[in-house]
Amino acid sequence: MLNMKNPFGGSNNVDGLYVEDGRLINGRMDNITGIERAAMFRKQMKKQYKIDQIADGIERAKMRMDGDKNIYEL
Numbered sequence: 001m002l003n004m005k006n007p008f009g010g011s012n013n014v015d016g017l018y019v020e021d022g023r024l025i026n027g028r029m030d031n032i033t034g035i036e037r038a039a040m041f042r043k044q045m046k047k048q049y050k051i052d053q054i055a056d057g058i059e060r061a062k063m064r065m066d067g068d069k070n071i072y073e074l
Contacts, residue, residue: 015028016029
């Protein structure tokens, strides 16, 4: 019979990896640099700016349509 040793050496947490309910869970931090993180935030800000512009345009169009209705009701 082979004598197999536990690779974790008695510890339940090795370099951010741990066993929970018989599954190996990766609890390590994501590997993203500061520059990558800044680029992601910049991309999100640009996307949000475009969304805000579109929403503002829709709101202005509705206001103009409501204003035109009031003119014709006289």
